[in-house]
Amino acid sequence: MYNDLLAIIGDSERVSVNETVLRNHSGGTSYHQKKNPDIVVFPRSEQEVVEIVKYAANNRIPIVPFGAGSSIEGHLTPLKGGISLDFTLMNEVIAVHPEDFVVKVQPGVTRTQLNKHLKKYGLFFPIDPGADATVGGMTATNASGTNAVRYGTMKHNVLGLKVVMADGSLVSTGGEVVKSSAGYNLTELMVGSEGTLGVFTEITLKLYGIPEATIDAKATFESVEAAAKAAELVLQAGVDIGKIELVDAHTILAVNTYNGTEFEETPTLFMEYSGTKEATEHGIALIKELMEDSGAITFKAETDSLKRAQLWEARHHAALSIVGMKPKGQLVSTDVCVPISELAVSIKYGREMLEEYKLDGAILGHVGDGNFHVVMGLNPDDEDEMQRFYDMHDKIVQFAISHRGTCTGEHGIGSGKMNYLKKEKATALPIMRAIKVALDPDNILNPGKIVER
Numbered sequence: 001m002y003n004d005l006l007a008i009i010g011d012s013e014r015v016s017v018n019e020t021v022l023r024n025h026s027g028g029t030s031y032h033q034k035k036n037p038d039i040v041v042f043p044r045s046e047q048e049v050v051e052i053v054k055y056a057a058n059n060r061i062p063i064v065p066f067g068a069g070s071s072i073e074g075h076l077t078p079l080k081g082g083i084s085l086d087f088t089l090m091n092e093v094i095a096v097h098p099e100d101f102v103v104k105v106q107p108g109v110t111r112t113q114l115n116k117h118l119k120k121y122g123l124f125f126p127i128d129p130g131a132d133a134t135v136g137g138m139t140a141t142n143a144s145g146t147n148a149v150r151y152g153t154m155k156h157n158v159l160g161l162k163v164v165m166a167d168g169s170l171v172s173t174g175g176e177v178v179k180s181s182a183g184y185n186l187t188e189l190m191v192g193s194e195g196t197l198g199v200f201t202e203i204t205l206k207l208y209g210i211p212e213a214t215i216d217a218k219a220t221f222e223s224v225e226a227a228a229k230a231a232e233l234v235l236q237a238g239v240d241i242g243k244i245e246l247v248d249a250h251t252i253l254a255v256n257t258y259n260g261t262e263f264e265e266t267p268t269l270f271m272e273y274s275g276t277k278e279a280t281e282h283g284i285a286l287i288k289e290l291m292e293d294s295g296a297i298t299f300k301a302e303t304d305s306l307k308r309a310q311l312w313e314a315r316h317h318a319a320l321s322i323v324g325m326k327p328k329g330q331l332v333s334t335d336v337c338v339p340i341s342e343l344a345v346s347i348k349y350g351r352e353m354l355e356e357y358k359l360d361g362a363i364l365g366h367v368g369d370g371n372f373h374v375v376m377g378l379n380p381d382d383e384d385e386m387q388r389f390y391d392m393h394d395k396i397v398q399f400a401i402s403h404r405g406t407c408t409g410e411h412g413i414g415s416g417k418m419n420y421l422k423k424e425k426a427t428a429l430p431i432m433r434a435i436k437v438a439l440d441p442d443n444i445l446n447p448g449k450i451v452e453r
Helices: 002-009 019-024 046-059 111-121 135-140 186-190 224-236 249-259 277-293 305-311 313-324 340-356 383-402 418-424 429-439
Strands: 039-041 063-066 083-086 093-097 102-105 158-164 170-174 199-206 213-220 243-247 268-275 298-302 330-337 361-366 371-378
Touching: 002 039, 002 046, 019 039, 046 063, 046 083, 046 158, 046 199, 063 199, 093 111, 102 111, 111 135, 135 199, 158 186, 170 186, 213 277, 213 305, 224 243, 224 268, 224 277, 224 340, 243 313, 249 313, 249 361, 268 277, 268 313, 277 298, 298 305, 305 313, 313 330, 313 361, 313 371, 330 383, 340 361, 340 371, 340 383, 371 383, 383 418
Parallel strands: 039 083, 063 083
Antiparallel strands: 093 102, 102 199, 158 170, 158 199, 213 268, 213 298, 243 268, 243 361, 330 371, 361 371
């Protein structure tokens, strides 16, 4: 295989069987089962990707796309070995059309790199998962983040794709327009497909103007329920808020303990509003009024960029603080999403489960869209601790599904949540499997993810 792929690439620096390189592509940051690929290839061009996939198809070799390695649910693990296709070197911004609010990028471009490039045009791309993920990886998992309440997820912001299919053919979906009724929506089918239906070589994204003004605010409450209800009230009032995040009291206690800070150890909402100067001032005044009506203990707003960052400090440090307090701790995280009206009771249940199973974790909620995360540092070699996590995780996911929710809001299925997908989408799963079989009959594209074959 090495010599065949080297003949395609023509550069020994970009075809590797080095043990360290293989290990680095065995599963990324995921806590799930890891396995080395047989070989790692670093393409530079679309044509190279086409030739690599054709080779894999002809020889029925599994192929797993790899971006920044930051996915959680085992998406990147080559469960059947084969080729790990690393897109690090395909990281060019191909074209910007500022007058159309459109950009075309290669899949290896990271969101930070993209926004630095776009700043000179007065534009930005709003999807912000916690890691500095690649656009290809974000598209593959339908990523979102703190801005989702205003800007949606990747599926709302990907206009078009160029995709190498399982037989090596190159297909274009979508285009550069914000809407189309031309045939099946293949773009949205591919977004969130986790490398199981095709390999992206070009992504067309929708852009937004950088707001004139931004104000951040923090409000504290006596209970998680009160904080969640306050967030619900903001949304019901029609406030066009950009971010609204919830952190529980135990999480802030962990931040204070680990970082030596003195944040109020109460449930807290972190919020951001942006727009014109006048609209922003009006919006934050309305939010303050709604917080007070909801029984907020404190409310503080800032316009200065440094002080704005300080307001968000407890939210941004939460996960690292939890992991940092654990000797030999590895980041373990899961997410669920429920209707907003079910968020308070679901977060409360999540905290109860952490306490019942004696696990020290952070609960972070994207309360604007009903998505929350349970994050902790665990020792993967401690079988008892990991089993307690799996038992707790099962209860939290089952609770979310039983409360009209979903097993994942933004992490995706990968290999880690396939069993929950079976329960949640029992009637739709045969259709998903039929699509997989039709587009990838030999099961070479990221096998063992989303649906079983």
